[in-house]
Structures are given as structure tokens and as C-alpha cells.
Amino acid sequence: MAKQVRLTLKMLADELGLSTCTVSRVLNGKGQQYRIAEKTMQRVLEHAHERGFSPNLVARGLRMKQTQAVGLVLPDLSNTFFAKIARSVANVANQNKFTLEVCDSQDSIDLEIEVLSLLRNRQVDGLIICPVGIDSEHLRILESGAPPAVLVDRYFPNLRLPYVASDNAGGAEAATRHLVEHGHRKIVCLQGLPNTITNVHRLDGFRRVLQVNKIRFRNYMIAGGGFTIESGYQATRKLLEQGHSFTALLTLNNLIALGALKALHEARLNVPEDVSLVTFDTIEGVDFFSSPLTTVSQSPRKIGERAAIMLFDLIYDRGGQDRGGQAVEQIHLPTRLTNRQSVRKLPV
């Protein structure tokens, strides 16, 4: 199987009777700048096109010390939320003639560390990361700005890294307020992974609204402990078994909601007649649920897009990311409450 040889710049130059550097210049649009004869340029361009030449980007990457590639690390590519982030990042990257190298950390800190080092060894020009957990030491090195990195969705307050996330506290407040305004006082928040910033902020918002409305916080009001279907399911089952008389559930992401729904369903409890429910994130086809869910939705598309744009600003050195500077851009995008009637108005 004779590995067919790719056309190289040198071959092209030989065919043209020119030096590689002349050809390189023309092909990179630096013909004017180097005052290469109009005629020569024509000849080169034409021939290159004819022979279908395109440069070896690996060689170029080595020489220029930049690969035109960015890395993206996500905890679960099969979750629509992250998939949408991936899509918008990919599109922005491609628009910039960059390639996107995607890794799925499978919610494992070890894998995250591993792929991160893999990507860095591959000399990516930038990194977008949705860090998996609560440990952040391995991200410290990114504070140096080489390569530039932007965090999405989750971040660490003690890390001087730019990020794009949702206004989680605000979203939780809106959701909780919605419940309270409908007369609910016995609300259980099914949380995600404790100590992640996302979870912390959402809980903050939740408690704040309780407090403002003089609802005494009790321990049973926070249950669960993971952003998974399983966690939502188990937590809800346990609540029901223990006979807590809550009237409403606030689930901190789509998966937890699905799990809770399953448990409620098994217990023959209906939403919103028996239990009211508000959840973070949307669910595909939620409009066709037997009771469509009221949601606090984020915009993963915008998160990804914004993060990618920030990253390219850093890569192209717009926006002054010098590490001494104070300007580490940190963004909280607004969330939106969509009322789909999964909250019952309680009698006063």
C-alpha cells in the first residue's frame, strides 16, 4: 500500500522553477508586501490551484508556534446542554478557521487532568473548559495565560480565570419567587453536586428568597446531591418515604427533574396537582409532557458563543489579557423563567 505522497510546497516550487519562500509568500497573500511580480503571482496562484495544493498545517503549526486549534473539555457531551455549548464553540472556531479539539471528561477529575495535558501537549492556541468538580489546583497553571483559557458554566472564585456562566443565583431566585408567589412554603430544592459553584449559587438564591419571605429554612428543604437522573430519583423517593409534606420541588437541572418526575410518577403523584415543580434547564419536548414543566432556562448557545469570542479575543491579544492586568472578564448571562403551568396556585 504505497502511501501516496502529499503535494508539498517544495514540489510546487520546483515545478514552477521558483523558491519555496516565494511560493509561500504568494500563497499567504504577502505577494504585495514582498513586491513579487504580478506575473509571478498569477503563475503561482494558478498552478497551486490547478494542482490542488493546500499547506500542511502541522508543519506550519510547528514553525509558527501556533496551531490554529482550540481545545474544549466538557463533562458530558451527550447532555444537550453541553452539546449545545460544543456546537456554538465549534462554529465560532470554524468561522475563525480554527479547528476544535473536543474531549469528554466523563465527569471524572482524573480524566479531565489527563485530557487537559493532552491538549496542551498538542499545542492548542486556547482552551475552553467546563471543569468537572470542586478541585481546581490543576487549573492554576492556566492563570499564566498560556495558553489562554476560558471556563464555562462552572468556575472557581479563587482562580483568576475568565469565565462565562449563567446568573445562577438570579435564576434560582426567580424560580423560588415564582413558587412562593403561588403560595408555596414547603419547598424542597433537589440540589446538584455540592460545593460546585453552580450549585452553591443556586442554593444561595433559593435560601435568600425563603428568607425574604420569612420562610424558616429546614434541613429537609435541601435534598439530593448530584446533577444526575439517579440522584433526582433517589432523593425524591426518600422524601416520599419519609413522609415530608412538601408542596413543591425546585430541581437544579434537567436530569434531576427527570429523575424526580420518575419517582413522582411511580408514587402516582401528579404535577402540578399533587406536587408543583420548577426546574433549571429545558428538556427536549417538555411542551408535550403530561404536565409541561416551568423552567429556568439558560442559553448554552450563548454561553458557548460568548466564551469562544472571549477566547479569540485573548488569542488575538485583543482585550489586554496581560496577567498583571485586572481585567479578567467574568460574565454571568441572564436566565429566563418560562411558565408552563407546573406550579399550582395554593389556596391562601
Add this chain to the structure above:
Amino acid sequence: MAKQVRLTLKMLADELGLSTCTVSRVLNGKGQQYRIAEKTMQRVLEHAHERGFSPNLVARGLRMKQTQAVGLVLPDLSNTFFAKIARSVANVANQNKFTLEVCDSQDSIDLEIEVLSLLRNRQVDGLIICPVGIDSEHLRILESGAPPAVLVDRYFPNLRLPYVASDNAGGAEAATRHLVEHGHRKIVCLQGLPNTITNVHRLDGFRRVLQVNKIRFRNYMIAGGGFTIESGYQATRKLLEQGHSFTALLTLNNLIALGALKALHEARLNVPEDVSLVTFDTIEGVDFFSSPLTTVSQSPRKIGERAAIMLFDLIYDRGGQDRGGQAVEQIHLPTRLTNRQSVRKLPV
């Protein structure tokens, strides 16, 4: 901003008072093979670890003419189906110490062509592609096997390329049979993009079962023309407006189903009381729909995994992909019908 210099093999060698090639050998585990002194190896390994050295993969890629990267081209990363494919491909790739370069062709043939050439210029060692449409000329070049490529989900019979897809005809047959066995004879199939192999095979299966059951095919029995929510919605609306008296719908993917559901809902028609429905693909949370849908589901995870494994076989030259050979592996994975009671039993 002084770009901090990365540690190179040469620096390491200098520090050790050895030549780069010795260090390189040790680090690549070829110490034994080249009979490098046990002591030296120790020294090298230790020092490298101490200094946290890791090789520049771009340079290595150039030198070795292989980048340890594979490309993945998908029409829409935000569709769970493709996202799941992406995830499993990414995982297999990472297990093999490869990186995955993902591109979203946004269902545009032009973009597909563009990213394909981008990926090839980046010298990826292999390609997995879910081609967007009906044109395949730009894929012809991949028949040469350099770089090796595997198609997923969609493919072209006139192209000698390996692929992994679902048994679409079989799936459609199962679905249609299910409907017929429940007494339905006025069935409308809401198709996807005409002329794509996926669509063609599903229609084949559909018609075959009609024929076997002596149900005369009529034109209104195939409607729509795209794998999108919009297409499903519009087609269903039109059907209703025109007053065709169908009793069942077979939708050829999840998005079409969602669109059809929306139209039915607006017309205050219920599933399955007024209209029965079976759809290809699953939908997140379909179990909680007011009427859960009976589905013919594929396994995107398996498709991706299988394709990735096939690709690595080709890359590592297992499985003899020499282009003279007859063995272009083409696989149809089985589908599964999950009955969720969205088909009503009609009186005889």
C-alpha cells in the same frame, strides 16, 4: 508579555548532558531496544518527571507523519443523536491516546466540504463523517483510503467506503408492522430528506409492509420532506387541512415527531385516541409525555463506538483495508421497538 518558553527535549538533554536522541529513546520506551544503560534510563526518567516534561506533539506529528488525531464531521452537534455519537467517538479516541477534532457542518454541503479539507490539511490520521446530503462527489477521494474514513448513519451505495448505520429498513418494517397489527391501514409516513439513504431505506421498509399486508399505497401516505421539527409540523398541518383521514403517523426521526405532535396538539387531537404515532429515535423524557411515544430506537452510542473501532482498525492497518481488497466493512446495527402505548388498537 514574554511568552514563556516550553521545555523541549533538547533542553532536557542538555541539562542531562546527553543527546536528544538518547533522551527521546528512553522517553519513548525504546531504552531496552537500544541497550541504553539502566542507570542512564533512570536518570532520564527521573529528571524528565521532575521537570514535568512532555513532548510537543505537533513536532512529533510532523516528523512521524501521523498526528494521533482523528476528525469527526457531524451535521448538528446539538441534536442528541449526533451528540451521543460524538461522545462515544471521543471516548474511544481518547482511550487510544488520540485527540478528536470535531466539526459541525450545520447541514450544509458547502461547509462539509470546507471542514473536510480543513481536517485533511491538518493531517488527521482518520475521519468519521456523517455526510449531510445526497451529494457524494467530494467524498470520492476518501475511497483511496488516505486518510482512512468511516461513514456513520448516512452513506452512499455508490461509494466504496466503510460505514456504520442502523438497519433502517428493518426498523421501519417493525414500526409499520406494529401499526398494521393494531388494525391501522391509513398510515402516513412523515419522511425526512428525500434521497438520503436513511430516508430511502425507511420508506422501503414502510412500503414493503404495506404491500405484504395488501394495503394499497396512496400518495398522501408519504408526506413531509426534512428531518426537522418544522417539516414535521408543516406536513402534519397540511394533512389535517386537507382532511385526509389517516389513523396513524410514522415519523422518521425525533424532530419530525416533535413537529407533528405540535400540530396535532394545536388541532386538539390526542395520541393515541385520535391519531396513533410511532417514531424513529428516542426523545429525552418521552416517558413523561402526556402520551409516551412508541419508538424505533437506534443506538447512537454503539454507532459511534463501532465506527471508531473500525477506524482504528484501519489506522493501525488491522483488517486489511488495501483498496484492491473486497473487504470494505459495512455494518447495519439492529434497531429496537419500544412500545409505549402510543398506538391504539382499532376495532376490526
Add this chain to the structure above:
DNA sequence: TTGAAAGCGTTACCAT
């Protein structure tokens, strides 16, 4: 207006 040559960080051939 063009070219020679160095260099990016590796690996591999051929010496010693």
C-alpha cells in the same frame, strides 16, 4: 523582485 538558509521540536538512520 527573488532566493538561501536557518529554524520550529521531534525521530531515525548510520556511525562509533
Add this chain to the structure above:
DNA sequence: ATGGTAACGCTTTCAA
């Protein structure tokens, strides 16, 4: 048991 040197394919400095 180890090292010198070329080579991978490109860009860029300096020279002509």
C-alpha cells in the same frame, strides 16, 4: 551504549 546529523514541511530573516 550513545551521539551526530538529517529530515519532516513550512515561514522568515537576511542577503542579493
